Amino acid sequence: MILDGKVVASARKEELKKVLQEFPKQLHLAVILVGNHPASRSYVASKERACHEVGIDSQVIRLDEGITTGELKEVIISLNRDERVDGILVQTPLPDHINEQEILETIDPSKDVDCFHPYNVGRLFLGQPIVQPCTPKGVMEILRYYGIEVSGKKAAVIGRSNIVGKPMAALLLQANATVTICHSRTQNLAEEVKQADIVVAAVGKPRMITQEMIKPGAIVIDVGINRVDDPTTDKGYRLVGDVDFEGVKEVASAITPVPGGVGLMTVAELLWNTYTLARCRS
Numbered sequence: 001m002i003l004d005g006k007v008v009a010s011a012r013k014e015e016l017k018k019v020l021q022e023f024p025k026q027l028h029l030a031v032i033l034v035g036n037h038p039a040s041r042s043y044v045a046s047k048e049r050a051c052h053e054v055g056i057d058s059q060v061i062r063l064d065e066g067i068t069t070g071e072l073k074e075v076i077i078s079l080n081r082d083e084r085v086d087g088i089l090v091q092t093p094l095p096d097h098i099n100e101q102e103i104l105e106t107i108d109p110s111k112d113v114d115c116f117h118p119y120n121v122g123r124l125f126l127g128q129p130i131v132q133p134c135t136p137k138g139v140m141e142i143l144r145y146y147g148i149e150v151s152g153k154k155a156a157v158i159g160r161s162n163i164v165g166k167p168m169a170a171l172l173l174q175a176n177a178t179v180t181i182c183h184s185r186t187q188n189l190a191e192e193v194k195q196a197d198i199v200v201a202a203v204g205k206p207r208m209i210t211q212e213m214i215k216p217g218a219i220v221i222d223v224g225i226n227r228v229d230d231p232t233t234d235k236g237y238r239l240v241g242d243v244d245f246e247g248v249k250e251v252a253s254a255i256t257p258v259p260g261g262v263g264l265m266t267v268a269e270l271l272w273n274t275y276t277l278a279r280c281r282s
């Protein structure tokens, strides 16, 4: 079975549209984009489009590449104070000279739509989240939509980043999976992954998860988004996941494609987080 992120994301957005019709406040999301990173520009554009689709006001604040950490913090502080603003998102990666952690910690936790502030991360790991990070939440929503049972299953998360791997493991644990977290120092990765009923790949290495590593019948979720050269396309590249889709789909019972999988969910859950924070503050 193909787990279609387009179908689930569209259902999530429709559901939110209905909820927003009953909500007394016009929601407002502020997105900060520093510099001209092409992938970041395209992510921000897709977030703007999605806001428009469900009726959330979005404001993109474009800042010069040369901005200092202090100046960027000032912009965030003024958004923290602005009553109209329900959610603040700083598009990463930031230029190297900016202290990213300091920036993320400047966002008021009650407007932290990405769930990157240590306060929200702490709540997540205590099992008391207000919001959940968008990509791992998107994965859980795909599993929920397709009725895939998580409780009691063995799950392997490959990758331990703060934005995907660690929170993904926390959400699976909260859903009562028995979770193994793999990373670049894991010995016998293939052996670890082969034990799992649910595999979530978040590594950033094209097609590194192959058919032989997957237990027959496992559920495979591919978070990876990697550009590989392809001179036959207009752009000269195409996107592939961390999973070798063609090989793995032959043994998995269900799999997400790239593109058309988790990526679309990330944006849908960002919209939901904007609503959740607004509701909590109202």
Ligand SMILES: NC(=O)c1ccc[n+]([C@@H]2O[C@H](COP(=O)([O-])OP(=O)(O)OC[C@H]3O[C@@H](n4cnc5c(N)ncnc54)[C@H](OP(=O)(O)O)[C@@H]3O)[C@@H](O)[C@H]2O)c1
Residues within 6 Å of the ligand: 135, 158, 159, 160, 161, 162, 163, 164, 165, 182, 183, 184, 185, 186, 189, 202, 203, 204, 205, 223, 224, 225, 226, 262, 263, 264, 266
């Ligand atoms: N679909 C979406 O919306 C979405 C959102 C965010 C990210 N992504 C994509 O997801 C992927 C991961 O993103 P990220 O931000 O989590 O990346 P990241 O910060 O670079 O983390 C990669 C993780 O993979 C681990 N790793 C690297 N090589 C490995 C190997 N050979 N075996 C096992 N583990 C290995 C690293 O281990 P160490 O910790 O030991 O270095 C690290 O924990 C990227 O392709 C990214 O584009 C997609």
